[in-house]
Amino acid sequence: MTDVARLAGVSHQTVSRVLNGNPQVHPDTRERVMRAVAELNYRPNAMARGLVSRRSRVLGVVSFDTILFGPASTLLGIERAARAAGYGVSIATLERVDRQSVLEAADNLAGQGVDGVIIIAPQMAAAAALHNLPKGMAAVAVEAGQDSGLPSVSVDQIEGARLAVQHLLDLGHKTVWHIAGPNDWLEARDRIEGWRETLTKTGAPVPAAIAGDWSAQSGYAAGVALAGQPEVTAVFAGNDQMALGLLRALHERGLRVPEDISVIGFDDIPESGFLLPPLTTIRQDFDEVGRRSMATLLQLLDNTTPSSASPVAPILVTRASTAPPKR
Amino acid sequence: MTDVARLAGVSHQTVSRVLNGNPQVHPDTRERVMRAVAELNYRPNAMARGLVSRRSRVLGVVSFDTILFGPASTLLGIERAARAAGYGVSIATLERVDRQSVLEAADNLAGQGVDGVIIIAPQMAAAAALHNLPKGMAAVAVEAGQDSGLPSVSVDQIEGARLAVQHLLDLGHKTVWHIAGPNDWLEARDRIEGWRETLTKTGAPVPAAIAGDWSAQSGYAAGVALAGQPEVTAVFAGNDQMALGLLRALHERGLRVPEDISVIGFDDIPESGFLLPPLTTIRQDFDEVGRRSMATLLQLLDNTTPSSASPVAPILVTRASTAPPKR
DNA sequence: GCACGATATGTTAACGCTCACACTGCTGTG
DNA sequence: CACAGCAGTGTGAGCGTTAACATATCGTGC
Numbered sequence: 001m002t003d004v005a006r007l008a009g010v011s012h013q014t015v016s017r018v019l020n021g022n023p024q025v026h027p028d029t030r031e032r033v034m035r036a037v038a039e040l041n042y043r044p045n046a047m048a049r050g051l052v053s054r055r056s057r058v059l060g061v062v063s064f065d066t067i068l069f070g071p072a073s074t075l076l077g078i079e080r081a082a083r084a085a086g087y088g089v090s091i092a093t094l095e096r097v098d099r100q101s102v103l104e105a106a107d108n109l110a111g112q113g114v115d116g117v118i119i120i121a122p123q124m125a126a127a128a129a130l131h132n133l134p135k136g137m138a139a140v141a142v143e144a145g146q147d148s149g150l151p152s153v154s155v156d157q158i159e160g161a162r163l164a165v166q167h168l169l170d171l172g173h174k175t176v177w178h179i180a181g182p183n184d185w186l187e188a189r190d191r192i193e194g195w196r197e198t199l200t201k202t203g204a205p206v207p208a209a210i211a212g213d214w215s216a217q218s219g220y221a222a223g224v225a226l227a228g229q230p231e232v233t234a235v236f237a238g239n240d241q242m243a244l245g246l247l248r249a250l251h252e253r254g255l256r257v258p259e260d261i262s263v264i265g266f267d268d269i270p271e272s273g274f275l276l277p278p279l280t281t282i283r284q285d286f287d288e289v290g291r292r293s294m295a296t297l298l299q300l301l302d303n304t305t306p307s308s309a310s311p312v313a314p315i316l317v318t319r320a321s322t323a324p325p326k327r
Numbered sequence: 328m329t330d331v332a333r334l335a336g337v338s339h340q341t342v343s344r345v346l347n348g349n350p351q352v353h354p355d356t357r358e359r360v361m362r363a364v365a366e367l368n369y370r371p372n373a374m375a376r377g378l379v380s381r382r383s384r385v386l387g388v389v390s391f392d393t394i395l396f397g398p399a400s401t402l403l404g405i406e407r408a409a410r411a412a413g414y415g416v417s418i419a420t421l422e423r424v425d426r427q428s429v430l431e432a433a434d435n436l437a438g439q440g441v442d443g444v445i446i447i448a449p450q451m452a453a454a455a456a457l458h459n460l461p462k463g464m465a466a467v468a469v470e471a472g473q474d475s476g477l478p479s480v481s482v483d484q485i486e487g488a489r490l491a492v493q494h495l496l497d498l499g500h501k502t503v504w505h506i507a508g509p510n511d512w513l514e515a516r517d518r519i520e521g522w523r524e525t526l527t528k529t530g531a532p533v534p535a536a537i538a539g540d541w542s543a544q545s546g547y548a549a550g551v552a553l554a555g556q557p558e559v560t561a562v563f564a565g566n567d568q569m570a571l572g573l574l575r576a577l578h579e580r581g582l583r584v585p586e587d588i589s590v591i592g593f594d595d596i597p598e599s600g601f602l603l604p605p606l607t608t609i610r611q612d613f614d615e616v617g618r619r620s621m622a623t624l625l626q627l628l629d630n631t632t633p634s635s636a637s638p639v640a641p642i643l644v645t646r647a648s649t650a651p652p653k654r
Numbered sequence: 655g656c657a658c659g660a661t662a663t664g665t666t667a668a669c670g671c672t673c674a675c676a677c678t679g680c681t682g683t684g
Numbered sequence: 685c686a687c688a689g690c691a692g693t694g695t696g697a698g699c700g701t702t703a704a705c706a707t708a709t710c711g712t713g714c
Contacts, residue, residue: 072399
């Protein structure tokens with residue numbers, strides 16, 4: 001910076017002013033400084049800057065299983081929103097999801113000097129850990145339910161499930177079976193709740209939910225079980241991967257989708273449109289989740305009370321795996 | 328730090344020594360300092376530390392399309408390796424892949440003060456940009472070919488293609504068709520090369536490669552074209568998503584896999600085992616890629632000449648989508 | 655013509671840490 | 685008994701930036 005100042009014939013403070021867009025600099029001076037900056041290929045030192053301003057302009061994201069479509073998309077949405085706001089993003093991926101791992105990850109990020117963290121905590125264990133975060137740490141939770149003690153952003157899973165189930169009921173199905181995600185995931189619980197509520201509200205019988213673990217394999221297993229029950233005409237799978245496994249199981253048993261059984265998924269993974277048949281599913285707007293998380297975090301950093309908006313609304317994507325019942 | 332020093336009854340320098348594991352501190356002193364650290368809940372300031380040591384212990388990763396299985400897995404592998412080495416990871420995701428975006432992303436990361444960057448650059452355009460990186464920036468390329476001018480780490484795509492094609496030839500197929508990835512991806516080019524080479528070497532005829540874009544949709548389109556050609560008995564899809572689309576197209580045309588046509592994919596995405604039929608494919612070891620990238624970057628930071636190891640070997644995962652030809 | 659605010663720039667002191675060096679006792683050696 | 689050597693600790697400077705304040709220059713209104 002001193003070099004730039006010398007070359008431009010000004011003080012280092014003026015250089016600092018130019019770099020920070022201070023309006024009180026003469027245009028000519030600004031020009032000269034900019035030229036010197038370019039000529040010397042000067043780049044401000046982020047650490048010196050952060051040391052005095054107490055802001056690193058980097059935020060941390062704690063996440064789990066970033067290979068899965070949901071978390072990966074959320075991460076991407078956050079990263080986009082952060083970049084738009086002039087922030088960098090540092091990640092910490094959890095190997096296991098328990099209280100300690102979450103706290104360790106948050107601690108690591110804090111040690112890197114992030115200004116705040118966004119925690120993608122769809123599991124109960126992760127959400128529980130949020131109460132123990134180092135105090136004074138600006139943190140926003142994503143998909144963590146209301147009782148995490150943190151400002152939080154999420155997609156309206158209950159509404160998503162309602163959309164899925166209502167769609168099937170509207171087609172004329174008497175009821176809808178459900179392959180649920182793991183019970184320690186909040187999203188799984190909410191989808192079960194939305195499913196059950198919608199059935200109950202319309203007076204439809206509520207079959208037992210079948211336990212899955214998000215994997216295609218578990219969907220397949222559920223499909224094997226369901227294929228043996230002739231009364232099953234419509235199935236709401238907790239995510240698209242399980243729907244995929246389900247489709248395979250039904251196909252193997254000679255059941256046609258949607259003629260014999262309607263199937264609806266959740267997530268709208270890129271492959272969903274190309275399954276056999278193309279999958280009707282529920283889409284979540286992860287970019288919006290990213291934007292809201294970022295906005296909330298920025299409010300936290302500004303010391304304004306974060307405005308808690310309503311959850312992000314999912315939408316129904318109708319393809320070819322659902323139809324009126326034929327049997 | 329001063330507070331800790333006061334509480335422990337030592338100088339700030341001794342506190343620093345304890346924190347950095349300097350062996351020349353008396354065990355009793357160390358103990359007292361540690362206790363003070365714990366009591367005050369003190370955490371060293373990363374920026375002050377980085378300012379003087381000129382090391383942030385954070386590295387940057389430039390990546391594209393982190394929703395795709397390959398890049399997401401690579402990112403995860405790098406993150407794991409970085410954590411093991413005590414480094415944090417900052418990400419920069421590209422919206423578009425061209426020279427300028429790559430340089431901008433690298434610049435952003437540099438502005439955040441990362442010690443070095445790992446660039447996942449599977450596309451020609453990205454690889455080309457690597458020559459223009461700010462000099463003095465420690466950088467490692469992943470999947471960028473040899474001529475990026477950077478130390479680089481990659482999976483042996485040619486070998487992977489060879490494994491796939493040889494597997495089909497060994498089953499008795501006269502030749503193997505290929506649905507290729509986009510021509511501006513290095514991985515796509517290498518897989519084409521491995522495919523062509525293997526066919527040529529064994530004297531098999533080399534059909535024209537069919538252009539795809541990694542998506543299930545393009546695999547479907549290719550499948551529609553191939554289903555009309557009775558001489559086609561074996562297809563090597565450039566990735567598993569295209570294989571998925573292909574399976575759907577073949578199924579729709581009444582062609583059975585593997586009885587009528589054998590299909591092999593590439594990547595081994597989590598769903599591959601649950602397609603109809605379970606997909607035989609080629610698996611890449613992304614953790615190993617992450618470890619090697621990290622190791623290379625650390626060597627670069629140490630000013631040792633990076634040891635350029637041989638590419639990571641992929642492996643064949645045999646499932647149910649390939650069989651000897653029947654027609 | 656002169657005080658006065660506005661505009662533009664410079665000066666100095668932190669920020670919290672590590673590095674280089676100086677210092678203090680103590681032990682062991684000739 | 686003096687002195688070197690060493691373990692253990694303290695002192696002061698400086699990393700590159702911004703904040704706070706001080707200063708210089710310039711019109712402007714009376």
